[in-house]
Amino acid sequence: MARGETARRTAVGLAMAPALWIGIGLARDGLGANPVEELVHRTGRAALLLLLASLSVSPLGRAWGRPQLRPARRLLGLAALGWAALHAGITALLDLGLDPGAALEELRERPHMAAGAAALALLIPLGATSHGAAMRWLGRRWKALHRMVYVAASLAVLHVGLQGKLGTRQAAPFAAALALLLAVRLPPVRRRLTRR
């Protein structure tokens, strides 16, 4: 049980770390000349990193032979959803001025906005069904539903790739991490990595 507690505490720490990162930026230089843009970038990066961290819990648990890491997976997933919601909320409020027309136009004409919105839309039902009661209620379907997380993560990486400046390859490290996390789930790799 103590091990599960360590995992939970680590997850809580990771979930809150972006707040510290943003706080340090604010204290140092007010997040620079364009603080809204910087806030949007930092919350977005926080969401994607936490989502990838959540996806790495199961493979690590298997490799270490510690299935009790599970609660950390849920916590990190919920934290990713929270930061993604904040990220989208700031964009809607300060970039789009809560104007539904402007939001629709962005979704229609800016591929990165559509990809990001789709990723967030997929994470919401996953967050809503992350608790034990929903798991019991959904039974087998729970697992099928939560496989959507791979689609959401892929869309989030695509979102980063489509918005970045030309030639900067900002999405590359995220894409590599996601590819690795998907690769370790392939049955042959998974069998080899599992510690019994």
Place this chain on the structure above:
Amino acid sequence: MSRADALRGRARRPTGPDAGKATGPAEDRVTPPELVLGRRRLLAAAAGLALGCGPSGSVEEARSASTTEAKAFPVPVLRPSPFDTGEPPTSRRDATRYNNFYEFGPDKRDPARRAHILRTRPWTLRVDGEVHRPRTIDLDLLLRRYPAEERIYRLRCVEAWSMVIPWIGFPLARLLEECRPTSHARYVAFESLLDPEQMPAQHTDLLPWPYREGLRLDEAMHPLVILATGMYGEVLPPQNGAPLRLVVPWKYGFKSIKSVVRIRLTRRQPPTTWNQRAPREYGFFANVNPEVDHPRWSQRRERRIGELRRRPTLPFNGYAEQVAHLYRGMDLRRFF
């Protein structure tokens, strides 16, 4: 970055065989902060005079400051330009730490961190191509020849942010007229410095180097277009395109090429860097146009640096009255 830091940044020079030579005239060009204060007072006094309430003492004081300063840096003509926007300028701090200058890296904080290594003296500008009088001019001669004036312009980046910058410079038309374009000249091509030793990102393939830009000759001759050598009453900081940059206020910022070393008049439309890099995203004309979107940025709105929410973007960045006639009869959706 404080004014003192900016000056120190310029003072940092490489040691080497010609280091001693370089510290001579170049350092003399830097306006000492106390003289800048003098000019501020002068500006304030001029404003006071315009209102008919200038205290005579401060005008006297300011006049003496300006004569001392003329040696250090050309004093801008203090008459407010009819082209000035009445909007409050962006803070100098923000205008010098949020820059797109890919020669120093793609992050907007990179130029402020790295551009201090740029040596801005000696600096020569070559003007050639379709002109009767091609010439290579030393920058200091250029500064003496064309009296600088202040122009407070809006600057709109294609990334949907904007600033208001008090530039100091002179109309490009004056230089071009003196070089006497031939009857074949139709376009003006600009080129930035190519020197990977000073511009580290030129070691990468981020963009095809050197950075190139271009204007149609009638655009280049428009009185709004200036070659800037300073801003905020001081010499141009390296991250803003020192020592000489183009300012075309009705076009997206990437047209306003920095650290210019060559101007060539041509018969045909010259290749331009961003247009080469992504022709469907960046046109040759690149006039600020809220009706033509970029795939990554809506051009309908912009964030003025220092403001929280976005504001609507104006056609031709608010200079439609002055420049719209240049594009009469053109389909600006096609020629974006």
